[in-house]
Amino acid sequence: MKFGILKSKIENVLVESYKNGTFKEELKNFDKLVLKNKNVSKLFYLYDDLSSNKGLNESIVNDYINESIKLYENTINKITPNNLTKLSVWIKNSKSDNKYETIDSLFSDGVLTIESRIKSKKVISESLVKPPKKEKESINIPISSMLSMANKTISKHIEGLNESEKKELNRLLSVDDTELEPKYSTIKESVVERLNTIYNQNHDHSTRRSINETIEKLSTEKYDKLNYYKLKSLYENL
Numbered sequence: 036m037k038f039g040i041l042k043s044k045i046e047n048v049l050v051e052s053y054k055n056g057t058f059k060e061e062l063k064n065f066d067k068l069v070l071k072n073k074n075v076s077k078l079f080y081l082y083d084d085l086s087s088n089k090g091l092n093e094s095i096v097n098d099y100i101n102e103s104i105k106l107y108e109n110t111i112n113k114i115t116p117n118n119l120t121k122l123s124v125w126i127k128n129s130k131s132d133n134k135y136e137t138i139d140s141l142f143s144d145g146v147l148t149i150e151s152r153i154k155s156k157k158v159i160s161e162s163l164v165k166p167p168k169k170e171k172e173s174i175n176i177p178i179s180s181m182l183s184m185a186n187k188t189i190s191k192h193i194e195g196l197n198e199s200e201k202k203e204l205n206r207l208l209s210v211d212d213t214e215l216e217p218k219y220s221t222i223k224e225s226v227v228e229r230l231n232t233i234y235n236q237n238h239d240h241s242t243r244r245s246i247n248e249t250i251e252k253l254s255t256e257k258y259d260k261l262n263y264y265k266l267k268s269l270y271e272n273l
Contacts, residue, residue: 039135047131056256074113085138088165096160107142219258229273
C-alpha cells in the first residue's frame with residue numbers, strides 16, 4: 036500500500052472517531068503507531084509539507100522537491116513490514132480516497148511512471164510557491180502535543196461552527212473534568228427524558244425511529260468534553 040493511501044486512511048479514522056466519540060482511543064493508536072515511530076512520523080510530516088502552500092521562491096523549489104525525494108527514499112526503507120502491518124490492521128475498516136496521489140506519484144520509482152512523476156513534480160512545485168493560506172480562528176485543544184497533527188484532521192469539522200459555538204467549545208475544553216462529568220450524567224438523563232416525551236407525543240414512524248437511534252447512541256456514549264459539548268447542544272435545542 037502506498038504511503039499516501041495509508042495517511043489518508045489514518046486521517047479518516049481520526050475524523051470519524053471525533054464524530055463517533057472514540058477520539059481519545061484512536062488518538063492513543065495514532066500516538067503509538069505514528070508519532071512514536073520516528074520514520075512513519077517523518078513521512079507523515081513530509082507528505083503534509085509537500086501538500087501545503089509554503090510561499091517558496093521559484094529558484095529553490097526544484098531543489099526542495101529533490102531533497103524531499105531523497106528524504107523519502109532514505110526513510111521508507113527503514114520502515115519495517117511489521118510497522119506497516121500494524122498500521123494496515125489499525126485502519127483496515129477505513130474507507131478513504133487517496134488524497135495524496137500526486138505525492139505518491141512523485142515518489143514512484145517505476146520506469147513506466149516517468150511521465151506521471153514529471154506531472155506530479157510540476158503540480159507540487161506550483162503549490163509550494165503559492166503563499167500559505169490564511170488560517171481561520173483555531174481552537175487550541177489542550178490534550179497533548181500530539182494534537183498538532185490530529186487537530187489538522189478535525190479542523191474542517193470545527194470550522195463549521197459559528198463564532199459563539201467555537202467560544203463555547205473552547206471554554207468547555209478548559210474546564211476540569213471533575214466539574215463537567217457529573218453535569219454530563221444529569222444532562223443525559225434530561226435529554227433521554229425529553230426524547231421519550233417527544234416519542235410518546237409523535238406518531239410518525241421515521242421520527243420515532245430517529246429518536247430511538249439517538250437514545251441508543253446516548254446510552255453507549257461515555258463522557259468526554261467533546262461529547263459533553265454535543266450533548267449540551269442537543270439539550271438546548273430540544
